[in-house]
Structure formats: structure tokens, C-alpha cells
Amino acid sequence: MANKLGGFLDLTASDLIGQYTELQKIKAGLGTQKVQQSTAAQDQALHSSDYTSGSEAISGGNAQVPGAAAAPASYWDRVPKPLLYGSVGLLGLGLVLKAIK
Structure with missing residues (x-):
């Protein structure tokens, strides 16, 4: 009887590890x-x-209103000028103060 069970219980650690890694691959x-x-x-x-009609898209701001001016074509036209001029002014003021000190 020990011989019959010997083949059934003849597992090695590499067999168990191999099966475990296969299971982990499947889970992954x-x-x-x-x-x-x-x-x-x-x-x-x-x-x-999420819009069902054109008027809904226009009122939501995701479509251009017919007859409205087209969006600015160039990058320079889209830059907010007060922000640009203010930042250039602050940079210039900082350089002047650095030069004075």
C-alpha cells in the first residue's frame, strides 16, 4: 500500500512552486x-x-454659436495681453532693481 501512495504523494517543492507561479500568472x-x-x-x-441637441451643446459652451466670431487662429491672439504685459513689466522692474543694487 505504501507503494501505491508513494506515486500519488511524490511531489517536489519545484512542482509546488511551478504550480503556484502558474496560478499567480493567471491571476495577474x-x-x-x-x-x-x-x-x-x-x-x-x-x-x-452628454448633449442631446445642438442648442444644448451651444448653451453648455461646447459648440460655437452660429454667426459668432471665430476663435483666434494664432497662439499670439489667444495670449491674455494684460497678463503678458504685467509679467514683462515685473520682470523688467526686477532686472532694474537687481542692476541698481
């Missing part, structure tokens, strides 16, 4: 699939439009 693969699915769902929710 399933975890990766779950993350990919949730990422896809979040991307879809983020980029989908």
Missing part, C-alpha cells in the same frame, strides 16, 4: 484584463457627449 492576467476594461469604460465616459 485576470487583474490586467479588469484594469483594461475599467480604463476603457472610463475613457468612454470621459469622451462621450
